[in-house]
Amino acid sequence: MSIKLNLVVIQSSNLENSVSFYQNFGLVFHKEQHGNGPVHFACEIENIVFEIYPSSTGRVDMGTRIGFNVIDLNQIVDTLRVKGYAIISEPKVSPWGKRAVVQDPDGHKVELLEVET
Template sequence: MRVIIPDRLWIANALQVRDLRAVLATGTTAIVDLAIEEKPVSFPRDITSLRFPLLDGEGNDLALLKMAVDAVAGFIEARRPTTVACSAGMSRSPGLVAAALAQVEGQSLEDTVLRIAETGPCDLSPGLLSDLLKLVPPRPVGNVKPNLVILRSLDLDQLCRSYQMFGLAWVRERHGKGPEHFSTTIDDFVLELYPARSAEHVDATTGLGFRLNDIAAVVEQLRLAGTRIVREPESMPWGLQAIVQDPDGRSVILTQPA
């Protein structure tokens, strides 16, 4: 039997888990059996025994797979000495234990699989790994914050004038041999306007949103400039909101917080 957490968590194969004396000698009080092709084992009445018949590959019921992961995670959190077993002890049991540890510790599944691989043979089926990743998604690396949006237009000057009415100040820039463009910075967020090569490169489906202090005054100024007002300012639970259209046809949502 392979030790994953001393005195608390083991991985076993079908032969090992049937050696009741050896299993009980570890102090195991809970056993999770995953092998669909093996006959169920009868354990003493004071042993908690759960059986989740899983395939060693793709095709498992995700609901059943999740119950198995949750069960192992629950035993780990309760510090209950637990043995997880499958046929060879190299795919299903390492995979389920890795997923449970990732869930309990807030780690990525990739990291916990590598940890378990260091303790002994690990030949995790790609199909099973793919299903486990659906239950334990990769952990985000650091704090992700958007900091750049690039819009393309056939008429940069007109687009600049339109967005200036929101209070944005534009700077004309050029990086190396790249095209001349306009840039503005709001806190640590950068909005850049680049020239489009053709009308096909102008994405009118992109939507933007800005928070303003006086939405009524800005909307009136936009109206006088010929901007299309898609929706007049109206009260929402989060404040006043209006929708206008920029010269390239993008929807711009303006919000004045309550």
């Protein structure tokens, strides 16, 4: 059996701030609404849909941690720093490639990994 991840959904207390943060990685979002459901933002990364939904309670689950492979880690971290986002772990070489951990506007820790090709 072959199982592949196809959907990742996070919640945000401020959709526009979250979308702006994730756009720094090169993600391109579009606004969606399914039936009477909430307006949210979605993008497709290869065959995975990444969506940001509004938090129905105003609170966000901080236990969610996600990661992205990126092309120019140092540039992305520098851009996030200039824009005032928290850098949890500066870029450094790890067994998996050059890695950094940043924090999105809702407090989710986001791992960025630049894999050598």
